[in-house]
Every structure is written in C-alpha cells, then in structure tokens.
Amino acid sequence: xxxxxxxxxxxxxxxxxxxxxxxxxxxxxxxxxxxxxxxxxxxxxxxxxxxxxxxxxxxxxxxxxxxxxxxxxxxxxxxxxxxxxxxxxxxxxxxxxxxxxxxxxxxxxxxxx
Amino acid sequence: xxxxxxxxxxxxxxxxxxxxxxxxxxxxxxxxxxxxxxxxxxxxxxxxxxxxxxxxxxxxxxxxxxxxxxxxxxxxxxxxxxxxxxxxxxxxxxxxxxxxxxxxxxxx
Numbered sequence: 001x002x003x004x005x006x007x008x009x010x011x012x013x014x015x016x017x018x019x020x021x022x023x024x025x026x027x028x029x030x031x032x033x034x035x036x037x038x039x040x041x042x043x044x045x046x047x048x049x050x051x052x053x054x055x056x057x058x059x060x061x062x063x064x065x066x067x068x069x070x071x072x073x074x075x076x077x078x079x080x081x082x083x084x085x086x087x088x089x090x091x092x093x094x095x096x097x098x099x100x101x102x103x104x105x106x107x108x109x110x111x112x113x
Numbered sequence: 114x115x116x117x118x119x120x121x122x123x124x125x126x127x128x129x130x131x132x133x134x135x136x137x138x139x140x141x142x143x144x145x146x147x148x149x150x151x152x153x154x155x156x157x158x159x160x161x162x163x164x165x166x167x168x169x170x171x172x173x174x175x176x177x178x179x180x181x182x183x184x185x186x187x188x189x190x191x192x193x194x195x196x197x198x199x200x201x202x203x204x205x206x207x208x209x210x211x212x213x214x215x216x217x218x219x220x221x
Contacts, residue, residue: 044213100147101168
C-alpha cells in the first residue's frame with residue numbers, strides 16, 4: 001500500500017540548514033508528484049513546494065530563495081533542504097504524494113538555540 | 114496567488130446536524146479543489162477531490178459541491194468522529210497551491 005514517512009532532526013539552530021527526507025513506498029516517483037506542506041503549532045496548513053514526476057520543482061515564492069527539493073528515484077526518497085532557518089520555520093513538516101492523496105505522519109521541526 | 118477564503122472559522126454543531134463549510138476562490142480554479150479533514154495530532158486526510166468526488170473510504174454523509182467560485186463541503190447527520198478541522202485546497206494555478214484557513218467543527 002502507499003506509504004510516506006518523513007525523517008530528519010527535530011531541533012535546528014537559527015540560521016542553520018534543515019534537511020528532511022521523505023521515503024515513499026507503494027508508488028513510483030517517476031509517475032507521481034510529492035509535495036511538502038508545513039503546519040506551525042496551532043495554525044493552518046502551508047504549501048511549501050513540490051517535485052513533479054518529471055523531476056521539475058515548484059516552490060512557495062515566500063520560501064523560494066531558501067528552499068531546495070530534490071529526489072533519488074532509486075531509493076524512492078524526496079529531500080527538502082531549507083537554509084537560514086528562523087523561529088518562524090518551526091512547524092510540523094509533512095510530505096504528501098500522489099497529488100496530496102496520501103500523507104506521511106509528519107515530523108516536528110523546532111528552530112531554537 | 115489565488116486566495117481561498119474559508120468560512121466559518123469555527124462551527125459549533127450537534128450530533129445529527131447537517132453542516133456546510135465554504136471556500137471562495139479569488140480566481141477561477143475550475144474543479145481543482147480538494148477538502149481535507151485533520152484531527153488533533155494526525156495528518157490531513159483527503160475527503161473530497163475534483164470539488165465533488167468522494168475519496169476512497171469516506172462515508173457517504175460527506176459531499177462536495179460548487180456554485181461559481183464558491184465550493185462547499187456538506188456533512189449530513191453529523192457523527193462524533195466528524196469533529197475535526199477541515200481545510201480546502203486549490204491546485205489549479207500554481208505555484209503555489211493554496212489552502213483555506215481552516216474550519217474547526219466542534220460539538221455545541
């Protein structure tokens with residue numbers, strides 16, 4: 001069945017770089033898109049960006065200068081890298097696949113010194 | 114960017130009620146509208162896609178509709194398990210995909 005699982009550090013220092021991995025199973029990255037969505041504590045959902053089946057990417061314009069999404073199709077993994085982290089980036093980060101039909105459990109990322 | 118204006122932000126209701134949540138799109142999005150349910154501590158769950166289509170495993174008391182630029186999620190005969198926050202998402206024009214601000218459905 002379709003599964004997505006996020007992994008990465010729970011705590012990142014301000015100004016440092018966040019690196020997250022989304023490992024998927026049950027579908028092919030070369031046929032489906034994967035998106036990243038984040039949710040600050042107690043707040044709503046924010047679309048972060050996506051990598052499409054052909055490998056192209058789109059980003060939230062507010063984050064574009066700090067954000068990179070890539071993938072390794074041989075490992076069925078999608079990567080998110082965001083630099084210059086600030087406290088406002090504290091959130092649960094979800095990966096979602098097959099056009100946002102399936103979601104991972106999310107990973108809480110706290111930006112704090 | 115397309116704005117999705119979701120209302121109400123909070124919706125007190127009783128078990129057995131029929132409730133409706135609405136999202137208004139700032140530009141034409143066709144039927145590229147999804148509805149998600151999120152319970153505390155859980156990931157969002159897809160409920161409706163293509164504005165009116167029920168996702169797999171979703172109870173038939175849920176339905177989606179469209180009237181012009183207004184998109185609605187209706188729940189007939191509310192059950193306790195329906196208490197959650199509901200979000201709409203437009204994916205017609207991107208980047209970015211845009212979510213509504215959410216509606217918290219709670220027991221009156």
